[in-house]
Amino acid sequence: MTASRLFLVRHAQTASNVAQTLGAAPDDPLDSLGERQARAVAAHFAALRLPDPRVYTSPYRRAQQTAQAIAEALGVSVTPLDGVQEFQTGT
Numbered sequence: 001m002t003a004s005r006l007f008l009v010r011h012a013q014t015a016s017n018v019a020q021t022l023g024a025a026p027d028d029p030l031d032s033l034g035e036r037q038a039r040a041v042a043a044h045f046a047a048l049r050l051p052d053p054r055v056y057t058s059p060y061r062r063a064q065q066t067a068q069a070i071a072e073a074l075g076v077s078v079t080p081l082d083g084v085q086e087f088q089t090g091t
Contacts, residue, residue: 005050009070011062012037026085027061038066042073050074058084 012034016025030038045053053074057067059082071078 007045009041009066011060011066012041014062026059029061030065034062035065035069038069039073041066042069045070046073055079056081056084058086060085 012030014028014034015031016028017034018031053076055067055071055074055076056079057063059080064078064080067078
């Protein structure tokens with residue numbers, strides 16, 4: 001039996017991260033630095049040449065944007081998982 005590897009990646013930077021806002025809206029997008037960060041982590045995973053890679057994401061826009069960059073670099077599609085969400089702590 002072959003061992004599997006699981007990598008957990010937090011979404012890249014958003015404007016809410018910079019403002020230190022807790023409980024950002026689910027549709028909060030990556031900012032320009034976040035887009036560059038997502039591409040950088042995607043390149044890292046592509047360089048690993050993982051066998052049979054899979055990419056899962058929460059339904060939050062920032063997570064989907066980060067996951068999409070990774071999936072494109074790996075040549076796979078993203079699988080959204082509705083049950084994977086951050087806690088809403090308020091504003």
